[in-house]
Every structure is written in C-alpha cells, then in structure tokens.
Amino acid sequence: MHHPSHIAPVLRAIPHTAVTIADRFWTPRLENNRRRSLFQQYHYLNETGVLANFRNVHQPWDGIYHGLFFSDSDAYKWLEAAGYSLATHPDPRLRRLTDELIRLIAAAQMADGYLNTYFQLVEPEKRFTNFGVCHELYTAGHLIEAGVVHFQATGRPDLLNVARRLADLLTRTFGPGKLEAVDGHAGVELALIRLHRLTGAAAYLDLAAFFINARGRSDSRLRLELAQLERIAGRPGKPGQNNRKHFGSYEAYDGRYAQDHLPVREQSEAVGHAVRATYLYCAMADLAQETGDSALLEALRRIWRHVTARRLYVSGGIGPSRANEGFTRDYDLPNDTACAESCAAVGMVFWNHRMLQLTGEGRFADLMERVLYNAFLAGVSLDGGKYFYNNPLQSQGDCHRREWDECACCPPNIARLLASLGGYIYSLSPGGLAVHLYIQSSVTARLAGGAEFTLRQTGDYPWEGRISLALELAEPADFELRLRLPGWCRSHQLRINGIPADPPLAEGYLVIARRWSPGDSLLLELAMPAERVQAHPRVWQNAQKVALQRGPLLYCLEAADHAVPVEQILLPENAPLTGSFYPDLCGGVVALEGEALAPSLENWADRLYRFAEPAVALRPVRLRAVPYYCWDNREPGAMTVWIPRLNP
Structure with missing residues (x-):
C-alpha cells in the first residue's frame, strides 16, 4: 500500500441513530419516504420480477430473466434504506418485508458464496468475465452495504452472513497474482471498507485497496475484454454487451468511462460516467481515511476543484450528457438535455460528506447542502411517489417523474439517503461538535473528555435564516461549537445568551470555544435575500x-x-x-x-x-x-x- 505521508480525519460523523429530526421542511419528506416510498418500491421490485429472479434460482425457471444485469442491486439498495429506517423507526410491516426478502436472497446464494441472479440463471459458466458492463462487483457492493446496515440496525447477522460469504469469495478470487480486475462500475470498494470497519477483517480493506490501486493500468482487464467479446458474458442480457460503445477498441482503449484511464493518484479531472466517478471518489476518501494516504486526498482535492470550477450545474448536479450519463468537456452544461442523474446527486452528497470529515473544510458542506436541497431533492416528487432519472434545468413540459424505470437505480438510492439524513448534520470535532446542516433536530454527543451534552437546533430553515441552538448539559464543560457559515451567506449575526458575539471563522465555520453552562443558547441569523x-x-x-x-x-x-x-x-x-x-x-x-x-x-x-x-x-x-x-x-x-x- 502507498504511504507517502500521513493524514488523519479532522471530523467524525455522528450516525443518524444519534440524531432526532423534527423539522418543518424535512420531516414530511422523511415520513413520505418511510411510510410510502419504501412500500411502493417494494411493490415494484416484486411487480417487475426483481424478486422473482431470486426465487427462480432455486425453483424451475421459465427462461425469462427480469430486468437488467444489475437488477439485484435495486433490491439490495432497498434493504439498505429499510435498515436505516428500521434503526430509527421500528415498523413491524417493514421488518416483515425485509425478513422475507433476506430469506429469499440467502436461499439463492451458492455454496461457494457467489450470488448474482443474472449469472446464476442466464450465463452460469461466464461469471467474472465481463467487468466492463455486467456490474457483478457493483451489485456485490450493494449487497455488502445492505448487510452492514441491516446488522447495525437490527443486531441480526442473517444478511451480513450472506454478504460476508460473498465478500470472502471475492477475497479468494481477486487480488495480486489472482484475478486482477477492476469493476466497470465502482461501488464494491467503498462497500468492502464498510465491511472492514464493521468486522475488523484486514482482507476486506486489502481487496478494496487492490481494486482502487489497479485502476489505470496499461494492461487493464477492461481493455483485455475488448479483444475477447466472443468469449465473455453479456450478449444475451440487457442492456447488452456494449463494451465497445463505452471503451472503444482493444487497440484504442479509452478507460475514461470507468475512471480507468489513469492510476487514481494521478487523476486530476472528473471524467466518464458520473455515478461511477463519485462512488470511486468515495472509496478513495475511505481508503485515505483508513491508511492515512495523503496522495489519495490530494488527487481528490484536484478532482473536486475541477468539478466545481468547470463541470458542475448550479443545482449541484453533475453529468451533462445522457450518452455516457456523465462528463464531457469543460464548461459544457446544457440545460434542457442535462443528464444530472439523481444517483449522481446522491453520489455527490456521499463524496462531499467524506471530504468534509477528512478535512473539516466548510466548502464541502456547502456543496453537500447545495446538492441536497436542489439536485437531489428535485429527484423525488413532493408526495414521495415519483422519481426523475435525469434532472434538466430547462424543460418544454415533456419531462416528468415516473414511479419506476427498467433501470430503477434512483428510487432506492434516494430512499437510502433520505432514511439516513440525520447522519449528515453533525460531526464530532477534536474540540467539540460541528454543525453542518441547519435542520431542526437534537443530538447527544459525548466529548473526548467524557462530558456529554445535548444540542437542540430549532428554526424554519431553509425559509428563514434564524437558527436557535440550546445546550443541555449536567454541569459546565469546556468545548467548542463549530457552526457552518454557508458560502452563500453574505452577512450574519451571532448572539450567545442574547449577547452579540464575533467568534473567529475557520474553514467556513464560526468557532466558539468556551466554558458552556446548562441552559446556554445561541442565535445565528443568516441574511437570506433573493x-x-x-x-x-x-x-x-x-x-x-x-x-x-x-x-x-x-x-x-x-x-x-x-x-x-x-x-x-x-x-x-x-x-x-x-x-x-x-x-x-x-x-x-x-x-x-x-x-x-x-x-x-x-x-x-x-x-x-x-x-x-x-x-x-x-x-x-x-x-x-x-x-x-x-x-x-x-x-x-x-x-x-x-x-x-x-x-x-
């Protein structure tokens, strides 16, 4: 592994289970997600045959595979969303559906740990042959994430055991001197790091590092596949064997679509498919956090500067082209034909949240907020029942949300972010607590010195810029509060116990370090003109x-x-x-x-x-x-x- 110089994360995110949201703006959306979206999505997973694929693995199969190569991943993302929801809002009906689905998934797993219904049903002899477009590792990643979240939510290991058996197969199959491949759709890397964090098993971190570090090799596996299209998987399935469309030819291989054009530490520009890009950047950030590798963080900073200065919609959306669902060239930001996929907005929130923990810099929270309130939120209807795949910034009136698409990646992705929203609001800083998002909520935090306190945040954000913060603690304690001063705000006022205060501004945060007493309060007023x-x-x-x-x-x-x-x-x-x-x-x-x-x-x-x-x-x-x-x-x-x- 690379260890050019060491970094340590500046902040530690507080999980959504420690935060209670009661907010005029967000609570109705979270309720819709919990009470309507999750059940409606399960209905469509059943209706469109995604669940039938799992059943068909161990019963007579009619020869019809339902959906795309990667349709399993929609069920896994749904399970992850359900896990986040169950962790904060136990619901017997939702629990029953998750239990049924987990039994179905577990029964479909092969003796060696392999699990992918497309390959088990359609091309059993061709598994692990087409990484360019068949999404096997991406799909495995979503199963692993769901397993981790379900275990954390319920304490039950049934889905986690399935995920570990598949992850163990991956560690036996891939790596130096074994099958040396990268996935055409990043996602398994960050999942393996999540599994490592839960279990402590080094093999998962090592494999994630291998997948990340193997990108950009001249003998890339994705390039090799272009010379073997007759022999590899994908032809009978949907969306088909479109390796050439995305990667060119063996002689003129173009790895940009899958961020396989350069080793990750040499990358400086956001290229290719936007969702794949953000998931890779998340994994790079996670690996930097685990190993202290500053070269990874430097590459991410370069890429972030490039995105934000040249390739970002004002909504926070990314990916101007529907042809590659991703990036084209600098300053190319068409409004009416924008792709700006909802999943890419989710990926931007994930990536910026990770950058925020690593650096403590408010600009990452600024972009996370911009995406959340705009590019991400536009992706779901007000009632929580319909979704945009693309999010244009101009329409003639012919672009509408739909309840479901054959490529149904966006609905469960939106659901899992909404269900875990509480985890994006606060972090522990070395000296105390950082407040990133102004969402009416309460959080209980334990400081390094052992003192515990509760912070209650009230206000009518984003409609008004008045945010009240009240502290509840048993006895006086010394710590700092960091309040983000949003990049969009040109003037502000802060009062502590009613008295005007002018604390220093560091990395976009007002830093208030003092001895706090029970009942202390703060009032932050952000000017909010049009x-x-x-x-x-x-x-x-x-x-x-x-x-x-x-x-x-x-x-x-x-x-x-x-x-x-x-x-x-x-x-x-x-x-x-x-x-x-x-x-x-x-x-x-x-x-x-x-x-x-x-x-x-x-x-x-x-x-x-x-x-x-x-x-x-x-x-x-x-x-x-x-x-x-x-x-x-x-x-x-x-x-x-x-x-x-x-x-x-």
Missing part, C-alpha cells in the same frame, strides 16, 4: 442569463405561474424581487416575485425572421419563481432555471 447568480462566460448556454437563489435554494420559473411562455421572460437588472411564504403552494414554500418583461408578439404573424429593430417592444409581466425542487409537481408545463437578463 440573489441573482451568473455563470462563467464560457458556459455559452447561460450567456446573458441569471439564475435566482435564496439561501440554499435554487429557483425556477414554471408555466403554471405565468401567462407567457417562461422562456420569453426577461428580468431587468434593477427589478426588485420579494420573497413571500405561501403555505398552499407545493407543500408550503417561499416564492420570489417581481416585475419582469416579455417581448410583444405583435407584427410577428406568419414571420419567423425580420430585420432587427433598435428597441424591441416589451410588455410588463409578473414573475413568480418557485424552488427548483418543486418543479413538475403541479400541472405539466415548461420550466427554466436560467432567465435572460435585461440591462436597464
């Missing part, structure tokens, strides 16, 4: 346009609120925008309103073009912007995030 945001001039799609933002929320214009087509609305530079709360709009939101202009359409009858006139005839129109996550929850219609600006 702001206009502009894009780098090289993003040609957004030239001479602005997006609207208030607090952490990105806004958009929807046809439902306007008498003129939204793409014709022009926003004067000096037009004031006011925010008002509407309890009956999209579940209760602050909408932004103001006077805008639209071109007069007189004298355009039957004409597509005409000579330009010195002054375009404009007429006043009312503008109403709603949070981007709300779009497509009312009657279908056009939507746009970017609005042409009009200089006075």
